[in-house]
Amino acid sequence: MSQAPLLLRVLSGETTQRPPVWFMRQAGRHLPEYRALRAKAPDFVSFCLNPEMAAEATLQPMRRYPFDASIVFADILLIPKALGQDVRFETGEGPRLGALPSIESMRERTADAGAALAVVGETLARVREALEPERALIGFCGAPWTVATYMLDGEGREDRASARRFAYERPEQVDALLDVLVEASAHYLAMQARSGAQALKIFESWAEGLPDQLFERLVIRPHAKLVARLRELGVETPLIGFPRGAAASAEKYAAAVPVQAVALDTACPLEVGKRVQAKVAIQGALDPLLLRAGGPELDARVEELIEAWGKGPYVFNLGHGILPDTPIPHVEQVLKRITGAGSR
């Protein structure tokens, strides 16, 4: 096959005969082989930073399922770590971050963020080496605001209230932190592109709940800066932006941030997706809870998504990460419907 991987064709604006498919968190706890591998590492950060283990985790779903794309196994909180903030994952508790370093000390580290996380590049290189050429490899980072919410909160609270409060009450500090994160993320993504990533995804997991002016300031502006900075650094890799929880602002986002695809979340209405697709490729948005539930309703929704969005450039995916207790046959059921085969 001389053609580019299906995912890359869609990211270049092509409408393909069937959508390429991959699932957020496809590498992870829903797979017994992942749980066995993960048990061998002392903690989650060590696991992410071990290229052999992280590459193996990345490849596990690719061996089992006919996914069209692979996403490097890593975590959005490696960036704060590279900037000098302590990051720990307490079992069953989520992340806990140490005191926020000074803006100055973090700014000094931004240009080296790629080098500091070179192990992620090594993971990518190993995966690219092992993966068939028709299957694409995706790199990623957390978007500046999402990473900032963890850095400011010290942990992952559901409503991000204290980070949003800071955004109002200490705007200079928050904007300076976002600029640091833009710069560090640009170098981190550039390193990933050099190491074999063929597409890069920017995960804005906490775009929800933001009024117009904050969405503009905390999401659109930093994403646009990050894209511009990447292009300045010579990175031509296609980009997927994921402003999760902000379906009402997805069109505005697509118009303002020059990404090649906008990923849509579970709650994005079909008609909103179509309007976004008039501008760029889209990705999404099967409900992980429906995937877990399975049954004929799952088939019906898969059909509905393909019917509504498959007539334009479309990457089939979930609207949020796959749930750890998702039955493997349900994943196979969806993949069979899309690719003709549930497993490899």
Add this chain to the structure above:
Amino acid sequence: MSQAPLLLRVLSGETTQRPPVWFMRQAGRHLPEYRALRAKAPDFVSFCLNPEMAAEATLQPMRRYPFDASIVFADILLIPKALGQDVRFETGEGPRLGALPSIESMRERTADAGAALAVVGETLARVREALEPERALIGFCGAPWTVATYMLDGEGREDRASARRFAYERPEQVDALLDVLVEASAHYLAMQARSGAQALKIFESWAEGLPDQLFERLVIRPHAKLVARLRELGVETPLIGFPRGAAASAEKYAAAVPVQAVALDTACPLEVGKRVQAKVAIQGALDPLLLRAGGPELDARVEELIEAWGKGPYVFNLGHGILPDTPIPHVEQVLKRITGAGSR
């Protein structure tokens, strides 16, 4: 003054010279007089069900501030209580609900839900008696799905995942529960209208995260049924629907549910609000975190909202409840800008 209260004029489709204004949770913990009153009741449910105390709580912000409307002090979880489910509020923990009664036993109680909660009617009557005629009195209920999430979860978890899971995995049970809640809420709201409520608000606090088919099934359909049932019961009172967290579906909601106003949340973009306003009156959507932060940015956003939405039928409000640690001068700052006076 012979004119109808400003709120009711807007709910009849009129564009008023300035928007009427009230704040979600205006009666509550941000007021020292509320905290003193609340301390006199043994627990939150007893407080809500004591008409003297609840009326006093309702009236406290009306004495202090020039709000155009008052909303009865009550709780959305009085309905499960009226249907026979145990409801407790643990201090600092949120609500805890007992085992879900059988659908049959709850169905038998629906017609009496108004009578079972007659104390809320007594609160309304007391408030209506004390309130100036140019200030409107609002009654409310939780929307069926939102109330169902608490009844199914047994508590208020952030992501409603187990309730959404039930919606997929036990659709008959969830749909039957929604029907019971539609019927009970219709009788409850009808009783409130008879007791002096001049507008009724349906709070869908958990409309977020729902894909098309669930939004249709869990939000639009039960709301439309509830409105139809209220009209069948002879209630002509104007209705405000609040599908919180679903700004991307607000237009669809406004087209499908015949309410007189749609309340919009903090994250609703200005342009989406304008599109909804082409169909019905709108209410919202100042960020409570910005109200708490105060300063010139608060003034700027108030101006922006009035500029964008004040040219059509518009009720000024927050996009979510006022936060307990909101400084009173910030509330006065907003009210002064809108009504010309910060306090009474």
